[in-house]
Amino acid sequence: MILDLLFPNRCIHCNRIIGPDFLVCDLCFSQIHFTHYDYFESNPIKEKCSLLFPVENTFALIKFEEESLSRKIIHELKYRGREITGKILAEWTTTHLDFKNQYPDLMASVPLHPKKLKERGYNQLHLFTESLSKFYKIPFDHQLIKRNHYSKAQALKDKQHRLETANPFSVTQPITGKHILLIDDVFTTGNTVSSIAWEILNAGNNKVSILVMAVDV
Structure with missing residues (x-):
């Protein structure tokens, strides 16, 4: 007090x-620019993902615009240690995202490399994912996906270097016949979620949908 x-x-x-x-x-x-995407309808994320891998459904909460409040919110979460921002973003998501009783089987968030996790102190997606899991009653697994290499922040890499990075992720356990909702913070090129999606798809007869906090397309 x-x-x-x-x-x-x-x-x-x-x-x-x-x-x-x-x-x-x-x-x-x-002043926050929400996308108002329909999870089941076409949107810029689904259009871009469809060129990279077979995707089921896609959703983004806010627009990641230059010099915007939305960008400031994501930076608070990722770089200024305000993990609680993930819970707040999840609460906003629940007012905009309707699964229409067609729920995925499992939520999995994009992992940090253990070294990066130690540096930051938390994965910015975990509290967001856990809050959504509790609200929608969809289980989550933070250990399903493993990041194989430590690297610089995605924003610091040029496009060619991102494309040249081989097998950055792997699936840690057998999984088949599941619909996985893959969760990330910001969608830009789609290369990160594509790398993970192919690992999930190749692991068995699985489906992949995408949910991100913000979209920059």
């Missing part, structure tokens, strides 16, 4: 004092 008085939680955009469980104030919330 004393700490809340001395160091109150503030809106990450305008610096107004807000409740401890909020990220932005009501005024700034209206």
